[in-house]
Each structure stands twice: as structure tokens, then as C-alpha cells.
Amino acid sequence: MDKFKVEGPTPLQGEIPISGSKNAALPLMAAALLGNAPTNISNIPQLNDIYTFNNVLRVTGARVDFDESGNSLFVDPTNIAHLEAPYDLVRKMRASFYMLGALLGRFGEARVSLPGGCAWGPRPVDLHLEGLKALGAKIEIDGGYVIAYAPGGRLKGGSFALSPSSVGATVNLVLAAVLAEGTSTIKNAAKEPDVTALCEALNTMGAQISGIATDTLTIRGVKQLDGAELANIPDRIETGTFLIAALMHPESSVTLTRTRTDHLGSFLETVEKIDPELHIDQDTISIAPPKKLKAQSIQTLIYPGFPTDL
Numbered sequence: 001m002d003k004f005k006v007e008g009p010t011p012l013q014g015e016i017p018i019s020g021s022k023n024a025a026l027p028l029m030a031a032a033l034l035g036n037a038p039t040n041i042s043n044i045p046q047l048n049d050i051y052t053f054n055n056v057l058r059v060t061g062a063r064v065d066f067d068e069s070g071n072s073l074f075v076d077p078t079n080i081a082h083l084e085a086p087y088d089l090v091r092k093m094r095a096s097f098y099m100l101g102a103l104l105g106r107f108g109e110a111r112v113s114l115p116g117g118c119a120w121g122p123r124p125v126d127l128h129l130e131g132l133k134a135l136g137a138k139i140e141i142d143g144g145y146v147i148a149y150a151p152g153g154r155l156k157g158g159s160f161a162l163s164p165s166s167v168g169a170t171v172n173l174v175l176a177a178v179l180a181e182g183t184s185t186i187k188n189a190a191k192e193p194d195v196t197a198l199c200e201a202l203n204t205m206g207a208q209i210s211g212i213a214t215d216t217l218t219i220r221g222v223k224q225l226d227g228a229e230l231a232n233i234p235d236r237i238e239t240g241t242f243l244i245a246a247l248m249h250p251e252s253s254v255t256l257t258r259t260r261t262d263h264l265g266s267f268l269e270t271v272e273k274i275d276p277e278l279h280i281d282q283d284t285i286s287i288a289p290p291k292k293l294k295a296q297s298i299q300t301l302i303y304p305g306f307p308t309d310l
Contacts, residue, residue: 011251016242018259019045020071021235023095026053027171027198028230030098032075033062034106034179035205037227041073044232049093056089056096060103080107087113087144097125097168100146101175104137108153112146127162127169134160135176135184157182157221165190165215165302171198178207180221189217192303193233193263201230236263239285240310243271247289255286265304270296 020043029050032039044050046068054064054073060083063076085099090113103110114125125146129139132148136156139148150156157180162169170190175198177184189195191213199212205228208220239259246254261268261280272278273296277288300308 009249011249012246012254013252015255015257017257018234018239018242019043020232021045021194021197021237022047022049023167023192023235023237024194024197025050025073025232026095027098027175027194028201028232029053029057029073029075030102030171030175031198031202031205032227032230033057033060033077033080033099033102034175034202035077035225035227037078038063038074038076039205039227039230041075041230041232042071043234044071044073045235046071049095052089052093053096056085056093056099059084059086059089060099077106083107083110085110085112090115095168097128098171098175100128100148101132101172104132104148104150105155105176105179108150108155110146110148112148114141114144114146125168127166128172131160131162131169131173131186132176134158135173135180137176155180155221157184157219159185159187161187162190163188167192167194170195170217174198174202174209174217174219177219178202178209178221178225179223180219182221184219184221186217186219187215189215190302191215193236193260197233201228204228204230233263234259234283236260236267237307237309239264240267240307243285243287244310246287247271247274247276247293250289250291253286253288255284257284259283259285261285266301266306267310270298270306 061079061081065074083103090096094115100112135158167190196213199209205225211217246252275290279286
């Protein structure tokens with residue numbers, strides 16, 4: 001498809017179920033590798049990044065079955081034998097770098113391509129690597145690959161302060177720390193719903209993570225994790241996008257279902273100031289715009305601030 005052609009003005013009417021969050025699904029998929037039994041994850045969206053990460057998991061020897069009709073994903077990690085995420089897959093999607101924390105945490109070693117391969121220059125993953133070193137990992141770069149191992153086969157745990165706060169680095173450190181021998185502390189951790197969903201899922205699998213949804217995570221390492229039935233969270237950016245679209249015509253009337261209003265942070269506060277007719281339940285939002293929108297000034301900030309993507 002070369003372009004979308006939209007003819008208007010046309011009011012938007014109807015009910016829309018919100019899809020599962022891609023940015024939350026990918027960490028959950030990596031977390032499934034940490035269990036000693038299969039994991040099922042529901043509410044997985046059908047997006048290219050999901051299919052790419054499915055193939056990343058399969059490279060290791062994991063069995064991955066995606067039920068597209070039911071938006072559910074089955075991951076069996078019991079036959080993992082190849083502890084690598086190759087460049088041809090990692091280059092397609094930066095989130096493949098989560099394999100570093102997952103494989104290092106579970107097996108004590110990993111070989112994962114840098115997202116930029118052998119490209120020279122400052123690496124945006126340096127924060128991930130320094131954090132893993134603080135947990136006890138030994139790391140070297142060879143031919144565009146990060147080669148990491150835990151002396152003795154298991155990370156010791158440790159403390160690390162993220163500067164700046166980073167969702168990706170927080171995810172990688174949490175994945176690595178849950179099976180460490182000791183206790184780990186992640187300071188200035190990201191508080192996005194993606195991170196909260198990951199921590200809650202890992203606790204369901206048997207991890208011991210406290211401080212969830214705060215900027216300090218304390219992770220007491222356990223010897224093993226179980227498989228589990230996990231549910232992915234709704235996509236808050238998709239929710240916000242449809243709310244914005246509904247506000248653009250004074251005769252629109254839109255209801256969004258299967259969402260999470262508590263994940264919208266200050267975005268929803270900004271929408272309320274525009275003065276629409278708004279009805280909010282825990283998982284449903286109905287909106288009809290006012291005849292005249294009230295202009296607002298915003299500043300994008302890390303969660304729970306106004307999301308840059310919106």
C-alpha cells in the first residue's frame with residue numbers, strides 16, 4: 001500500500017475493542033523463556049514485530065505456536081539449546097535485544113547481535129550492558145555481537161541506577177535478575193505499564209519482585225520459574241489514538257472497549273480538559289467531543305506523563 005486516502009469530514013461512530021499491546025507483549029514473550037515449563041500468553045496482537053520475535057525465540061530451540069484466531073501464543077522453552085539471537089533477526093527489531101537478559105538469566109550465557117551489527121560509534125545499548133555487568137555478567141563485543149556469560153553459570157545480582165530511565169534497559173535487567181543467586185536493585189527504573197506487566201507476569205511464574213510500578217525495583221533471585229497462563233495488557237497508544245480521532249469531528253460518538261484507563265496517565269487528564277462528554281469505566285471509554293475544542297498545551301514526559309507517541 002502506497003498511501004491512505006481519507007475523504008471527510010465524517011463523524012466517527014461505533015465501538016472499537018482495543019488490541020493487545022505490542023510493547024508489552026514482547027517482554028512477556030522473552031519472559032516465557034525463563035520458565036521450566038510452557039507458557040500461554042493471551043491478547044497477543046497480529047503484528048510484524050510479533051512474528052519476527054516468534055522466529056527469534058525459535059532460533060534458540062523453543063517451540064512457538066501462534067493461534068491467530070484466538071490471539072494467543074504458546075511458548076515451550078524446555079528444548080532450548082542454541083543461546084543466540086542472530087543479526088538478521090535482531091536488525092529487524094530492536095526489542096530482540098531482550099534475548100540478552102532472558103538467555104543470560106536462564107542459562108548463564110548468551111550471544112546476541114547488537115541492533116546495529118558491526119556499525120561503529122556510540123551504542124544505544126550501553127546502558128543495558130553496564131547494568132548487566134553490575135549484576136555480575138562478564139561481557140565482550142566481538143564482530144558486532146554481545147557475548148555475555150555469568151561466572152559459575154549464574155548471575156550474582158547487584159545494584160544499578162539507570163541514567164536516564166529506560167524501558168528497554170529496565171526490561172533486560174529484570175529478565176536477567178529474577179534467576180540470579182542474590183538480590184538485585186534497579187534504581188530509576190521505568191514505570192511504564194509494559195514494565196509493570198512484565199514484573200507481575202514474572203511474579204506469577206514464581207519470581208520475587210517488589211516495588212512494582214515504582215522507580216525502584218527489588219528482585220530477590222529464585223532458583224527456577226514455572227510456566228504460566230499470562231494475559232497481555234491493552235495498547236494504551238492505540239487507545240489514545242482513537243480518542244484523538246473521535247475528538248476531530250463534533251458529531252462523533254465512539255466507545256472503546258477492552259482498554260485500561262489506569263494506563264493512560266496524564267494523557268486522559270489532557271483529554272478531560274478539552275471538555276468532551278466522557279464516560280469512563282475500568283475497561284471502557286465512551287467519548288463525544290464538544291462543539292468547540294478547548295486548546296491545551298502539553299509537555300511530553302516519561303510515564304505517567306504525556307506519551308511522545310501521542
